[in-house]
Amino acid sequence: MRDYAVGIDIGGGSATIGIVDKNGEIIVSNRENPVRTHQHKNVKDFILALCNNIEDLIEEKKEILTLNKIEGIGIGAPTASYRSGTIEKNPNLPWSDEKIEIVKMMEEKINLPTSLDNDANVAALGEWKYGKGKGVANFIMITLGTGLGSGIIAEGKLIRGHNGLAGELGHIIVRRNGGRRCGCGRYGCAETYVSAKGLARTAIEFLEVSKKDNPSNLKQIYDARKKKGLLALQQEGYKEDLLICSKDVAEYAEKGDLLAHEIFEYTGKVLGEAMADYIAFSDPEMIVLFGGLVKSGDLLLNPVRKYMNQSLLNIYQGKTRIEISALNDHADAAVLGASALVWEGK
Amino acid sequence: MRDYAVGIDIGGGSATIGIVDKNGEIIVSNRENPVRTHQHKNVKDFILALCNNIEDLIEEKKEILTLNKIEGIGIGAPTASYRSGTIEKNPNLPWSDEKIEIVKMMEEKINLPTSLDNDANVAALGEWKYGKGKGVANFIMITLGTGLGSGIIAEGKLIRGHNGLAGELGHIIVRRNGGRRCGCGRYGCAETYVSAKGLARTAIEFLEVSKKDNPSNLKQIYDARKKKGLLALQQEGYKEDLLICSKDVAEYAEKGDLLAHEIFEYTGKVLGEAMADYIAFSDPEMIVLFGGLVKSGDLLLNPVRKYMNQSLLNIYQGKTRIEISALNDHADAAVLGASALVWEGK
Numbered sequence: 001m002r003d004y005a006v007g008i009d010i011g012g013g014s015a016t017i018g019i020v021d022k023n024g025e026i027i028v029s030n031r032e033n034p035v036r037t038h039q040h041k042n043v044k045d046f047i048l049a050l051c052n053n054i055e056d057l058i059e060e061k062k063e064i065l066t067l068n069k070i071e072g073i074g075i076g077a078p079t080a081s082y083r084s085g086t087i088e089k090n091p092n093l094p095w096s097d098e099k100i101e102i103v104k105m106m107e108e109k110i111n112l113p114t115s116l117d118n119d120a121n122v123a124a125l126g127e128w129k130y131g132k133g134k135g136v137a138n139f140i141m142i143t144l145g146t147g148l149g150s151g152i153i154a155e156g157k158l159i160r161g162h163n164g165l166a167g168e169l170g171h172i173i174v175r176r177n178g179g180r181r182c183g184c185g186r187y188g189c190a191e192t193y194v195s196a197k198g199l200a201r202t203a204i205e206f207l208e209v210s211k212k213d214n215p216s217n218l219k220q221i222y223d224a225r226k227k228k229g230l231l232a233l234q235q236e237g238y239k240e241d242l243l244i245c246s247k248d249v250a251e252y253a254e255k256g257d258l259l260a261h262e263i264f265e266y267t268g269k270v271l272g273e274a275m276a277d278y279i280a281f282s283d284p285e286m287i288v289l290f291g292g293l294v295k296s297g298d299l300l301l302n303p304v305r306k307y308m309n310q311s312l313l314n315i316y317q318g319k320t321r322i323e324i325s326a327l328n329d330h331a332d333a334a335v336l337g338a339s340a341l342v343w344e345g346k
Numbered sequence: 347m348r349d350y351a352v353g354i355d356i357g358g359g360s361a362t363i364g365i366v367d368k369n370g371e372i373i374v375s376n377r378e379n380p381v382r383t384h385q386h387k388n389v390k391d392f393i394l395a396l397c398n399n400i401e402d403l404i405e406e407k408k409e410i411l412t413l414n415k416i417e418g419i420g421i422g423a424p425t426a427s428y429r430s431g432t433i434e435k436n437p438n439l440p441w442s443d444e445k446i447e448i449v450k451m452m453e454e455k456i457n458l459p460t461s462l463d464n465d466a467n468v469a470a471l472g473e474w475k476y477g478k479g480k481g482v483a484n485f486i487m488i489t490l491g492t493g494l495g496s497g498i499i500a501e502g503k504l505i506r507g508h509n510g511l512a513g514e515l516g517h518i519i520v521r522r523n524g525g526r527r528c529g530c531g532r533y534g535c536a537e538t539y540v541s542a543k544g545l546a547r548t549a550i551e552f553l554e555v556s557k558k559d560n561p562s563n564l565k566q567i568y569d570a571r572k573k574k575g576l577l578a579l580q581q582e583g584y585k586e587d588l589l590i591c592s593k594d595v596a597e598y599a600e601k602g603d604l605l606a607h608e609i610f611e612y613t614g615k616v617l618g619e620a621m622a623d624y625i626a627f628s629d630p631e632m633i634v635l636f637g638g639l640v641k642s643g644d645l646l647l648n649p650v651r652k653y654m655n656q657s658l659l660n661i662y663q664g665k666t667r668i669e670i671s672a673l674n675d676h677a678d679a680a681v682l683g684a685s686a687l688v689w690e691g692k
Binding site (some may be wrong): 061066137138152153155157158159160161162163164166167168169171172173174175176185186271276277278280282283284287289311313314315316318320 | 405411483484498500501503504505506507509510511512513514516517518519520521530531532584610620623624626627628629630631657659660661662665
């Protein structure tokens, strides 16, 4: 087995590439100057740019790197399919109408075995290879970003399922009747409650019913923004699509705002209860949390622990650890995860 | 690898033993005269009886069998642990206060490698080796008996989890608030709705609120039994612990009783919705249903299919088959399943 792996994270507007050693050290990366998707008029040019970029990075570290020292390329992207090696209907890519046969195209251009998976699976693989998952045969990785993504490791394998679509825990129903409308078209999905966006929705529900004489500062901010209106705020540079965002809630909770704490409590309750159900499925040794929302730390984790423990079937009590991803503060966690695809099963 | 495996099903009052070939043919069995648990004053005597029984069965078929032709022994039992090889707190065994080290004790008595697992996992292994699961790397087996048991095969492995406790889908919460009280002490578990007992509970809920002028014959039976009282009925030989049982509902549904159909519809709805969630976890190629309740056929399966399809996330639409276990009418399905433990991973 060779010593290095290429990891490529295809995100919203750009692709970040890193060459990674077996310890998870990124030897060289294009992070200062990633490949911009919108600068390429078609997929072919984009793939060519990726391959040229890899060759440039090898050249940059030519004292230690050659193409022969690289085991392969791993790519992580939303809506990517491991089974077919394609990216389909990715709304963030300019050629989103196409089914992008990225694995085939990469392998034709550059002489390295290439594999691809969605960002949630890749995050789980990264944690398994370089993070808290080292040597752990059963764990679940939950990514709390805009949505709720997940990757499941069981019996020493990443569970991909028959169609490569396993691990959509964000779309398990947590409120069966009267649940929130989800982007998927259904109601009550976990991610409509447990995600940055879900927490913001909880905030607005709670703020709308909180009494006028409630001493919440968050409420004052909300009322002021509401008075001005979302459109006007956005014209002034406000970047969110709801009047309150998860960062506002975290900020005010840290200052002791009780209503903000209640918002975290409710979010943690829904996640903790859902985690008790995940445990009844695969009996993991631990559940690893990753993503922006996890940076709020115990604000979220305390209620998660409390409600998970309250909700567990007795045989599971005290058996599953909750951990924060070792890569959560790593700027290139997604690149590391993608590179871990190369080592999977080796 | 040798040609035969011993399967032992330790049930309520007795242990059934079969010697099984690789095609799932039971060559010889003690089913006419199983080992009665209550006839043995301690575990040691019971184990001795099992081993003697195996030797008797080999002798009975001595024209083809010798101890040397047997690969090993597989045992299925409720509350059994694969990891520790023990049966604990099994309320159906007379020595239930003991932790029964059955694997160790068997191996000391008889020179055959022995393994043990709980009845739901063993059912999944049996289906995988001898039934609809042949060659299938991803499926979920649901056993609808008194409760709801399950075994999960993913990526070509039975998912046992970190503590050997994976696959308790009967204890995933399907009604978060106001759900039915479960034997586990919590509320809203799947098996309080979807099981023989769960269906009977639904029946009573529905019968209690149905109008007096409803032309349901099931309602007439119920009212008559209610008038007499459960205790009086039981003294006359009625064996159920609720005034209506799942067989009553199936019988009247088959005769066209609308209320009985509604009871199946509701049961199928809860199961179909739950199955849509299972699919979001492990993306199985199929879900196999097993157990007494499945004998009601399309009465249950039609609503299961309908509500599962309605509830699925779009990416899973049309991708998972629902099958009835190939072993559902097999009198010795549990013995076959236990024998499949011997071949696991070989």
